[in-house]
Amino acid sequence: MDREILLEVKNLKVEFGAKKNKFTAVDGVSFHIYKGETFGLVGESGSGKTTIGRAIVRINEISDGEIIFKGKKISGKIDPQLDKEITRQIQMIFQDPIASLNERSKVDYIVSEGLYNIKNYKSEEERKQKVAKSLMDVGLLPEFASRFPHEFSGGQRQRIGVARALIMEPELIIADEPISALDVSIRAQVLNLLSELQREKGLTYLFIAHDLSVVRFITDRVAVIHKGKIVELADTQEIFKNPLHPYTKALLSSIPLPDPKRERKKKLIEYNSNIHDYSIDKPKWVEIRHGHYIFGNEIEIEKWKKGLK
Numbered sequence: 001m002d003r004e005i006l007l008e009v010k011n012l013k014v015e016f017g018a019k020k021n022k023f024t025a026v027d028g029v030s031f032h033i034y035k036g037e038t039f040g041l042v043g044e045s046g047s048g049k050t051t052i053g054r055a056i057v058r059i060n061e062i063s064d065g066e067i068i069f070k071g072k073k074i075s076g077k078i079d080p081q082l083d084k085e086i087t088r089q090i091q092m093i094f095q096d097p098i099a100s101l102n103e104r105s106k107v108d109y110i111v112s113e114g115l116y117n118i119k120n121y122k123s124e125e126e127r128k129q130k131v132a133k134s135l136m137d138v139g140l141l142p143e144f145a146s147r148f149p150h151e152f153s154g155g156q157r158q159r160i161g162v163a164r165a166l167i168m169e170p171e172l173i174i175a176d177e178p179i180s181a182l183d184v185s186i187r188a189q190v191l192n193l194l195s196e197l198q199r200e201k202g203l204t205y206l207f208i209a210h211d212l213s214v215v216r217f218i219t220d221r222v223a224v225i226h227k228g229k230i231v232e233l234a235d236t237q238e239i240f241k242n243p244l245h246p247y248t249k250a251l252l253s254s255i256p257l258p259d260p261k262r263e264r265k266k267k268l269i270e271y272n273s274n275i276h277d278y279s280i281d282k283p284k285w286v287e288i289r290h291g292h293y294i295f296g297n298e299i300e301i302e303k304w305k306k307g308l309k
């Protein structure tokens with residue numbers, strides 16, 4: 001049976017600046033996310049992960065391509081009713097729980113901010129109940145609503161960030177490096193919380209991380225992104241067992257990557273013992289085996305295909 005696709009990103013391009021200063025942060029990215037799965041987006045800092053997340057929640061304008069959610073186009077100009085629904089259904093959790101919470105607002109306001117924006121409650125009583133329920137859903141006490149963010153630990157603050165997303169009853173949550181700013185000792189708790197919530201509420205996640213080890217146990221499939229392009233996309237287990245792209249291998253083995261400026265100049269990238277020469281021909285996407293895509297030029301693809309046999 002075919003799985004239901006919740007989100008489709010087609011040929012997404014996001015550019016910043018204009019004319020001479022134009023910079024392409026996301027360059028023709030395509031992927032889809034099935035309902036109920038956790039899809040990982042992994043790449044080093046500056047590769048374009050957050051920009052993709054922000055384009056999906058429509059904070060960043062897109063320059064080209066399409067974003068489709070539940071079969072409906074949500075990029076570009078859309079109907080106000082759909083806009084309101086999408087604002088509710090796609091929520092984002094941010095990297096830094098301290099920076100993402102307004103210090104001067106009480107938790108009650110922070111958690112219901114989204115509700116206020118789309119007026120998704122009938123009475124003050126109902127709003128308060130929703131806040132209490134969301135706090136309990138993330139393992140916090142309802143009475144925390146009357147406190148300020150500085151009264152909480154890093155892990156609790158990230159839980160408040162999750163409650164703020166949950167109150168909207170979303171279908172898709174974009175978790176942008178949700179644990180990287182947290183103390184190592186509490187990272188697993190937040191990952192477990194996200195997994196439990198997924199099971200309970202049938203949530204779908206787009207999980208953004210710079211570190212492959214973080215996505216290993218939480219994601220079903222992973223796309224590896226490098227300089228605004230997806231270079232490899234496959235089931236998570238497959239990526240770990242059999243990484244094909246030199247960049248993925250480099251990420252996995254934590255090999256320091258070359259200086260991007262030098263890289264651009266020479267157009268020759270050396271990762272470990274693999275030579276990746278973009279100047280031979282234009283790299284393209286090829287499905288190496290079912291569901292496992294790789295981005296590279298013909299010589300490399302031939303080499304990887306042989307390696308798979």
Ligand SMILES: Nc1ncnc2c1ncn2[C@@H]1O[C@H](COP(=O)(O)OP(=O)(O)OP(=O)(O)O)[C@@H](O)[C@H]1O
Pocket residue numbers: 016017023025043044045046047048049050051052210
């Ligand atoms: N509003 C903006 N204006 C100009 N450039 C931007 C803007 N937002 C992002 N960029 C640039 O786009 C590139 C991709 O940034 P992005 O934040 O998406 O990367 P990332 O992979 O999420 O990295 P990080 O983990 O450091 O956030 C970077 O070079 C960044 O400087």
